[in-house]
Amino acid sequence: MGTTTLKNIIDAISTIAGILFCGFALKGFLVPNQFFDGGVTGISLLLHELYHWNIGYVIVIVNIPFIIMGAFQVNKTFAIRTFLAVIGLALCLHFIPYPQITSDKLLVSIFGGVFMGLGVGLAIRGGCALDGIEVLALYTGKRISFTISEIILGINIIIFLIAAIKLGLPVALYSILTYYTASRTINFVIEGIEEYTGVTIISGQSEKIKEQLVMSLGRGITVYKGERGFMKENFEMSHPVDIVFTVVTRMELRRLKNLVEVIDPKAFIFTSLIKEAAGGILKRRARH
Incomplete structure (x- = not known):
């Protein structure tokens, strides 16, 4: 067939x-x-x-x-x-x-x-x-x-x-x-239950986080080059940083957050709902 x-x-x-x-x-x-x-x-x-x-x-x-x-x-x-x-x-x-x-x-x-x-x-x-x-x-x-x-x-x-x-x-x-x-x-x-969520991670430990996302979680990642710092008390000071973006399912989100927290408890993480995702290394989903 x-x-x-x-x-x-x-x-x-x-x-x-x-x-x-x-x-x-x-x-x-x-x-x-x-x-x-x-x-x-x-x-x-x-x-x-x-x-x-x-x-x-x-x-x-x-x-x-x-x-x-x-x-x-x-x-x-x-x-x-x-x-x-x-x-x-x-x-x-x-x-x-x-x-x-x-x-x-x-x-x-x-x-x-x-x-x-x-x-x-x-x-x-x-x-x-x-x-x-x-x-x-x-x-x-x-x-x-x-x-x-x-x-x-x-x-x-x-x-x-x-x-x-x-x-x-x-x-x-x-x-x-x-x-x-x-x-x-x-x-x-x-x-x-495989509703996709986009996750952005900003951390000084981005190298370790990238490795764990790929090797342990099996996710593909995209890296943006950015700067971190710009605090009120020392606004002039900043540091280059890799901003890591990945897409996970709803079931994987908690595991990802736990993984990042172990590496860097101060990492800044924010998520966004993704209505449609295809290609890359995402799991094949039913057509609708």
């Missing part, structure tokens, strides 16, 4: 699992309790509650414009996969008799969001999107001076305001909690 075929099979399994989890979140938690999510799913749920249209049909119809945008903003393969996934979700909602799990509002908010985020995240890892709000944000962001995050936030604010007016403030507030839980779960599913 070729590598491409294996990847396609893994993508298909991930997408199918995502569809099943989304269907479970919708019919087991959100729809029976009139709760909402953000994004395209939130729009679909809002239309379903206001006009009592079949949720499966609504999800397909609402997603069509975003699928068309995806063909131009991403590529045609992405659009085709997304269309098939949305159709699959509609069929799943229509034919699978998911039971209603609970009517407890807090449980619905949290676990409805968790399962929805799990489904959307798995679909993204499979190379498609069950919620096309980011495609809209990407399309809009090229025409106005707002970031993608700001556009998504603005769209969701409108959704939750309409929900508050039409269905009451408590429903809107619980739905915001659902959206937050779903978004955090999506991030975890996509990034996983």
Whole structure:
């Protein structure tokens, strides 16, 4: 079996699992309790509650414009996969008799969001999107001076305001909690425990630190030439220093800090979240 075929099979399994989890979140938690999510799913749920249209049909119809945008903003393969996934979700909602799990509002908010985020995240890892709000944000962001995050936030604010007016403030507030839980779960599913963190280390013992990072931790490093010192009491005095930068996973971060602390307890370390990393000696990650 070729590598491409294996990847396609893994993508298909991930997408199918995502569809099943989304269907479970919708019919087991959100729809029976009139709760909402953000994004395209939130729009679909809002239309379903206001006009009592079949949720499966609504999800397909609402997603069509975003699928068309995806063909131009991403590529045609992405659009085709997304269309098939949305159709699959509609069929799943229509034919699978998911039971209603609970009517407890807090449980619905949290676990409805968790399962929805799990489904959307798995679909993204499979190379498609069950919620096309980011495609809209990407399309809009090229025409106005707002970031993608700001556009998504603005769209969701409108959704939750309409929900508050039409269905009451408590429903809107619980739905915001659902959206937050779903978004955090999506991030975890996509990034996983191997979410990458950039680490910058400034120390007078940089030679030893570089050696330990490469030989003990097995990380690649980049070295910037800089100067340290410039204290208030002797501002004119400074010393050349190697500024060490490396990228580690979330699981490796504590080990790195412990390693540096043994060499130089006074070392200055700061970290930054890296959303995407590839190449170098990084571990190969699942495509999404």
